[in-house]
Amino acid sequence: MTDPRRDYLDQILRSGVSLPPALAAAFASVPREAFVPEGFQRRDGSWVHPADPDFLATVYRDDVLITKVDGKVPISSSSQPSLMAIMLMALGVTPGMRVLEIGAGTGYNAALLAALGATVTSIDVQADVADRARSALARAGVAGVRVQHADGYAGLPGERFDRVIVTVGIGGLSPHWLEQLDPGGLVIAPVKQAGTHPVLAVADPSDARVVCASGFMAASGPLNADHPYAFPAPAPAGALTGLxxxxxxxxxxxxxxxxxxxxxxxxxxxxxxxxxxxxxxxxxxxxxxxxxxxxxxxxxxxxxxxxxxxxxxxxxxxxxxxxxxxxxxxxxxxxxxxxxxxxxxxxAGRPPMQAWRVGLTLTGEDKSPIWAPHTWELRP
Incomplete structure (x- = not known):
């Protein structure tokens, strides 16, 4: 019988992602099934249960696992592993780094960070999601991660971090994250543009780098507040007719x-x-x-x-x-x-999105501003 975890790594590699040895070891060692003990939803809307014969094979696919829905709207998940890998590589984590994670999800991403040697603080605005992530991390025997129920916009006042990674779609970066970064720090975040969430690497808000495309569930609260530079909200099915x-x-x-x-x-x-x-x-x-x-x-x-x-x-x-x-x-x-x-x-030569640099500007609500995309420049 094929080892689903070995095939899992092969799937990530086939997606075009080149895994460095430490990250490959993290994906190989952290049991993804421990983070979905109640099952998850397939893309077709059906639910996969741990007792199902194909449970492990489905867990170890290069695909998102939806773990919580509100009606028909997904509101919590374990992200697609190849996307997680790209974001983790962009984060540039080395052993001993302090990482702030915004959006706990299942806890699986924090477990991968811990396997890379980071000390992780994960924040989620949904109390039940934070509780389940905390339980999953304990069940998997993962040390070095604390999970807090709080609004991620504030970060963690009074503490310092080397990296911030955001696992929900946001309209802009909280200035608190940048204030809590030590010199040389970096934020990796999927920031809304044109109805999607390109992932940005931000060390300096005036010169953000584009990492990759992504599709994330939207955050709530000030991280997605409307602002003058926002794009139109996506058009739902049926809104555009007679084309x-x-x-x-x-x-x-x-x-x-x-x-x-x-x-x-x-x-x-x-x-x-x-x-x-x-x-x-x-x-x-x-x-x-x-x-x-x-x-x-x-x-x-x-x-x-x-x-x-x-x-x-x-x-x-x-x-x-x-x-x-x-x-x-x-x-x-x-x-x-x-x-x-x-x-x-x-x-322009059909430039990839990675050829762009993005300038962020402080906008949003007066009491809770965000750094949102404002200018774009193609770089050779």
Missing amino acids: VQAAPSRFDPPLTEIAYRDLWFAAGAWSHRATHALLPSTALLPGTAVPSGVTAVPGRDQSCLALLDEPRTGGAVVLPDGTVLAGGHAALRYGAMAVEIIDRWIA
Whole structure:
């Protein structure tokens, strides 16, 4: 029988992540199943129980494990391991470092940090999530981690850290985290842009580095407060209707998922109307052909880059093959904006998101400001 944990490492490597020996050892030694004792939800909505024959095989997949939902909305999970690996490598943890983790989740990420030799303080705003993470860490025999129920915005007043890692999607960084960092410190955080959460590495708020694309559950409270530089909220399925083709396909074959996210990031840098849209196949007018590169599955939404108009019922959608769909009262203008973004990205050499540097500015609520993306610059 195949060892699911060995195959687990192979899956992470096949995703394109090169694991350094210490991190590979952490993934190999920390039992992920100990952090989901009550099971978890599959992407299709079904629940996996520990007694199920495929429980271990499913635990040791390179996939997110959803552990808590509010209705149908996931509100706590164990993140996709390959994404965790990228963020942990960007964090640059060495033995003895003090790490502040915002968002405890299942406790698995903190356990990996501890396996790398860090001393970890993990904070979660949900008391039950913090309790379960604490219990899981004890059950797995992990030392060097303390879990606190608190609002992560405040960090941990009176204490100092070498690193901060954020495992929930945020609108901007808390200034308290930067104040609690020792010189040479670093924050790794998924910060909202255009309806997604690109991961930023922030040592200096005026010059943040882009690490990778990501999709995280949104934090609550001041970390996601509205501000003048915020992008439109994602358009839910059914919000955009009557879309017709405004420009033909540009990419054959269609952009890979990574390249599509690169274009998406550029769209957010060049237009503050860029966001995320869930586009059902019914959004196309009767008789409109589904463009190449798009699989129209009845009842399944397509995750797309969109430029959303002010009424939030129209605008333009850019598909992975470069086809532009547009609708609403300003369809012509938004369709032209989308084409201009594609042209500009191609002319720039189709830069990856890692080629951008992001300037953050202090904004948000007066009593609880956040450092949010404000400027973008392509670097050679």
